[in-house]
Amino acid sequence: MWKHSKQSGFTLVELAIVLVIIGLILAAVLKGQEMIQNAKVKNVINDLQGVATAYYAYQDRYKAIPGDDAAAASHFNGTNGGGDGLITGLYDAAVAPSLTAESNNFWQHTRMAGFMTGSGTNPPTNALGGVTGIQNGTSGTPIYGMTGPAACVNNIPWKIALAVDITKDDGNSDTGTIRTGATGATTTGNSAAYGASGVPSAATMEGLQTVCMKI
Secondary structure, three states: OOOOOOOOOOOHHHHHHHHHHHHHHHHHHHHHHHHHHHHHHHHHHHHHHHHHHHHHHHHHHHOOOOOOOOOHHHHHOOOOOOOOOOOOOOOOOOOOHHHOOHHHHHHHHHHHOOOOOOOOOOOOEOOOOOEEEEEEEOOOOOEOOEOEEEEEEEEEEHHHHHHHHHHHOOOOOOOOOEEEEOOOOOOOOOOOOOOOOOOOOHHHHHOEEEEEEEO
């Protein structure tokens, strides 16, 4: 006579405990991802606001625009700018000192004045590995439709760019004081990266953005 062996398995209580543990692990992972994204958003905002703070602090002390200051040589042996009220050059320009644009001089002036860290004239790396810089939009060449000085950061993932705009502005890439596009900050057209009419393309949502904030 054959004797049937008793098969053992998980009880309902044991299965419930395992599912609870898996749920806790997933919740911790998702919370960690949320915290990482929130930190990235905060870092991008700090990069943009840091440029604006240095701009106004310098202007308050020297009664001139950093980068454009025509008396920088007398203030701290810096490179004089044109003194016409505009910061010439591109936000991401990285050139030799002998060819420095005023967008590079901005960093020399604010660093030598003690408002920004670092040395030299090249723009710094932002929190996400791109460039932080400053550029002056004009009626002929606006920055995503904006005129006047703007702080810009590039290499920003689409979701981070959107979160920055929602946090500090109106959540629309084409309006307000924060604007975004997949191209550089010299575009004359609207970007339609998010918040605009229609749905952004998959390529836009997967690509990296340039975020600019009017100073």
